[in-house]
Amino acid sequence: MTILAVNAGSSTLKFALYPVREAVAGSATLAGSIEGLDLNGQLLMSWRIKEQVFKSQIEALSGDPFREALQALQGVLQRELAGRDLQAVAHRVVHGGEAYRDAVRVNRSVVEALSRLSALAPLHQPHNIEGILAFGRAFPDVPQIACFDTAFHAGIPEVEHLFALPQALVRQGIRRYGFHGLSYQYVMETLNRLSDRAQGRVVMAHLGNGASLCATLNGKSCATTMGFSALDGLMMGTRSGSLDAGVVLHLMSQGWDHARLQDLLYRQSGLLGVSGISGDMRTLRASHEAQAQLAIRMFTHRVIRETGAMAACLRGIDVLAFTGGIGEHDGALRAEVCDSLAFLGITLDHQKNSVDTGAQAVSLHRSGSPVEVWMVPTDEGRVAAQAAAAVLPMQL
Structure with missing residues (x-):
């Protein structure tokens, strides 16, 4: 059983496959990235399977580099997933707002709620949502799990998360959320193993x-x-x-x-x-x-x-x-x-x-x-895979 982790960033699209039994500590069986998603960038996909490294130049024809990257990645995954039981696709989502402090299985209402936060992370949130929808179409029977960068900071002190604004605006959710939470969680877990x-x-x-x-x-x-x-x-x-x-x-x-x-x-x-x-x-x-x-x-x-x-x-x-x-x-x-x-x-x-x-x-x-x-080299995908494994009722 395998979990696919997808991290659609502002300039790269990262992906990795994790055996479910090893989602907490094991290495990815396949890991790679597509670079050049910024406007006028050259799309280059590279991925590793065990010790083998593969590279492929992606020809951008549509003027939408992110869409081209997703299509190329889906082609690779369809081949590599042959014979594997894909249990979930875990997506890094930058902004969860006040509503989402833990990973959640995506449905239509979740997508609508996350879309309303796009203005707060315009380089990431639209890509995150597009990735969820694209992989939902590619793997219609596989649960899509949203894992939030804001979750790690959900408990920061009041003096830190409040802005010096009228309470009426605070009640609208205008506050400090913080991001890069999946990365920080991974680094903290790594430091806990390495340092007293x-x-x-x-x-x-x-x-x-x-x-x-x-x-x-x-x-x-x-x-x-x-x-x-x-x-x-x-x-x-x-x-x-x-x-x-x-x-x-x-x-x-x-x-x-x-x-x-x-x-x-x-x-x-x-x-x-x-x-x-x-x-x-x-x-x-x-x-x-x-x-x-x-x-x-x-x-x-x-x-x-x-x-x-x-x-x-x-x-x-x-x-x-x-x-x-x-x-x-x-x-x-x-x-x-x-x-x-x-x-x-x-x-x-x-x-x-x-x-x-x-x-x-x-x-x-x-x-x-x-x-x-x-x-500490970060691995946001592994943290997302952990969260997806915890959300789903799997037999590990």
Whole structure:
């Protein structure tokens, strides 16, 4: 019996097959991703089966790269699922709002409720829903399970989740939700296996095209940088991150409408907006352009600043963990963040930090460091598979 985990992000579509009996701790029997979902990107699908790696260029003909990616993935899965008993498709869904704090089997009313949250996560939620509908059509007899990024932060303290707004707006559900919860749950579970300090004061940094920080105490989220939407907090690939609301009011006074503002803040800002070159950190690292270097410095500065804020919420820090595409592979950024936060007791082992360990979690701190530093490759799919296995009445 197998569970398919699907993670439709803002720039990639990730997928993995997990044996049901091993959904908690086992490795995926098939895992891969499709990159280039951003506008004008080149679609490349790569996947791994045991030790074999396969790659395929996807020809985008319709002008809708996400739809093309889904169709290509379904073709691969139809072949690979031959002879397997597919029990469920577990979907990462970015926003669950106030209604969904646990994984849920999807029906029409769930889809309608999640669709109403699309304006709060326009880069993700529509893709999440489209994936649910597409796989529902491809596998009509297989349960579709929605697993929510917001769930990990559902219990954050009142002083953290409330905004300084009138109560009438709070009652409408305008509050801090927080995101990247599936990733943070996986990293926390990994740290619990590797470190005696994981139940202490932990700051996790999920750094990728979307980026956020999360502070945990006793394994529970108590502060995070993202808020009501996935726009708040750190500077990101194409998102602005935290921005004085007065800027939006100013642009509105100049005639900017909702669609133009949304495009600016979600798709034209961040690393892309500052550099004028790309929202991909790898591309900017390879560039000698002054604006590319400025974008990197700004991104790094925001991570340093907000990590300090997370440590302040915790009254100190015992563990700092990096994950996400940038957090896992950009040793230069990790070094600058850790060196800038040395006053908190962080002492990085630069030799360890310079080695890319790929899929292996690794400690990066020096022996005797008051603060542990870890790089933990995330696996949101496995967490989604766990949640789906818990929702369904399966015979494990």
